[in-house]
Amino acid sequence: MITDVPGVQAGHWTGADTGVTVVVLPEGTVGSVEIRGGAPATRETAVLDPLATVEQVDAVVLSGGSAFGLAAADGVMQALAEQGRGFATRGGPVPIVPAAAIFDLVASGGDRPGAEEGRAALSVAQDPAAPQFATGRVGAGRGARVAKWRGAEHGTTGGLGSATARDGEVVVAAIAVVNAVGDIVDDDGTFVVASTAPPGDPGFPDPAPFEEGTNTTLVVVVTNARCTKVECHLLARSAHHGMARAIHPSHTRHDGDIAFACATGVVDAHLDRLRVMVTEVTAGAIRDSVAYHRATP
Numbered sequence: 001m002i003t004d005v006p007g008v009q010a011g012h013w014t015g016a017d018t019g020v021t022v023v024v025l026p027e028g029t030v031g032s033v034e035i036r037g038g039a040p041a042t043r044e045t046a047v048l049d050p051l052a053t054v055e056q057v058d059a060v061v062l063s064g065g066s067a068f069g070l071a072a073a074d075g076v077m078q079a080l081a082e083q084g085r086g087f088a089t090r091g092g093p094v095p096i097v098p099a100a101a102i103f104d105l106v107a108s109g110g111d112r113p114g115a116e117e118g119r120a121a122l123s124v125a126q127d128p129a130a131p132q133f134a135t136g137r138v139g140a141g142r143g144a145r146v147a148k149w150r151g152a153e154h155g156t157t158g159g160l161g162s163a164t165a166r167d168g169e170v171v172v173a174a175i176a177v178v179n180a181v182g183d184i185v186d187d188d189g190t191f192v193v194a195s196t197a198p199p200g201d202p203g204f205p206d207p208a209p210f211e212e213g214t215n216t217t218l219v220v221v222v223t224n225a226r227c228t229k230v231e232c233h234l235l236a237r238s239a240h241h242g243m244a245r246a247i248h249p250s251h252t253r254h255d256g257d258i259a260f261a262c263a264t265g266v267v268d269a270h271l272d273r274l275r276v277m278v279t280e281v282t283a284g285a286i287r288d289s290v291a292y293h294r295a296t297p
Helices: 066-082 115-125 229-246 271-288 291-295
Strands: 009-016 019-024 028-036 040-042 059-063 099-101 159-167 170-179 182-184 191-193 216-225 258-267
Touching: 009 115, 019 066, 019 115, 019 170, 028 229, 040 066, 059 066, 059 115, 059 216, 066 099, 066 115, 115 216, 159 271, 170 182, 170 271, 182 271, 191 291, 216 229, 216 271, 229 258, 229 271, 271 291
Parallel strands: 059 099, 216 258
Antiparallel strands: 009 019, 019 059, 028 258, 040 099, 159 170, 170 216, 182 191
């Protein structure tokens, strides 16, 4: 789980067909981002550019509701400011809370999370008595769908997954909200989830039953290693390699994909080894997002 990284907290708010997931990071965590989607729904990602001034991240919010769902970060920001978290300014702390959303407005009937739902997910993340962090059709993955590239009617439900890798004291963990056009591929090349279209049906039928920006994979990777902001950006790049391993086809012009990478700065680690681990845990989290399909006849 993403919470295998010491000090990291995570929680969900899950509605009928949409949701919010919040990852709360220890103070001093450094973060960056890599965006390869053509039409991502994002907030506060420019500040994560390696050349931007602010280096530290307080939390990351993933949500449904398309761009409307980015309002969930308002509730998280306000609650963290009340706790004294954030970038110090003369006007008080300003929490750095980047956010990204998937398009699930069709599945959710137009429902969209807001500030109240974001605050609720944060409350769960910070509650030591809350149930263990769950995966599957929960949180931001509630309304996700996958395997739509041969026609949306041949797709199926997606979800949210998590995975962890360790190398001595180094821990790397990821969560992925998978709302991809493509199928989900296992590490042996077989499909965890694939389109139900008859064999021989062409991919990307015309007219396309999906639109650009309505399909997205969101990834948050966290490690306890010491990394600079530039190094976190390289880790985020490696997360996209993990997407390409586990989603086929991946990074299409119909997908709005994004990866956040954060480092809590506790132990030293070899950057290239970290990048390999990030690739592996991202692929593992994507496969875990639909693991519940394995038990389905």
